[in-house]
Amino acid sequence: xxxxxxxxxxxxxxxxxxxxxxxxxxxxxxxxxxxxxxxxxxxxxxxxxxxxxxxxxxxxxxxxxxxxxxxxxxxxxxxxxxxxxxxxxxxxxxxxxxxxxxxxxxxxxxxxxxxxxxxxxxxxxxxxxxxxxxxxxxxxxx
Numbered sequence: 001x002x003x004x005x006x007x008x009x010x011x012x013x014x015x016x017x018x019x020x021x022x023x024x025x026x027x028x029x030x031x032x033x034x035x036x037x038x039x040x041x042x043x044x045x046x047x048x049x050x051x052x053x054x055x056x057x058x059x060x061x062x063x064x065x066x067x068x069x070x071x072x073x074x075x076x077x078x079x080x081x082x083x084x085x086x087x088x089x090x091x092x093x094x095x096x097x098x099x100x101x102x103x104x105x106x107x108x109x110x111x112x113x114x115x116x117x118x119x120x121x122x123x124x125x126x127x128x129x130x131x132x133x134x135x136x137x138x139x140x141x142x
Contacts, residue, residue, distance in 0.1 A: 012132040019128035025079025061088040061096035102134035
């Protein structure tokens, strides 16, 4: 586990706390951490100018989720999409897609439990805990 992964994990814990308490993810801190992690990872590509495409690929999973946030009128919030961008930059494009998949599996399982308990299907649930759980799961098992 790298230092940047530890920083992202701790930051995801903070965002999870904020999302549970306020149902909002603070965009400015997410943007700052994302830029710092991006700068940290970009040093790998400075020496290899022919690999500039790989420099931008990690944005793809998060940008797809950002488009889904816009199209769904924030059924998935912009803050959650920003967290997906952060995870993708931290782990890479393909691993970003894995984080998205695991997050949705966890949220589906949680939603099934809520439905079994009789809680309304119209309830909103914070999504950051599932992103954090997916990120940690990925770090430990992949």
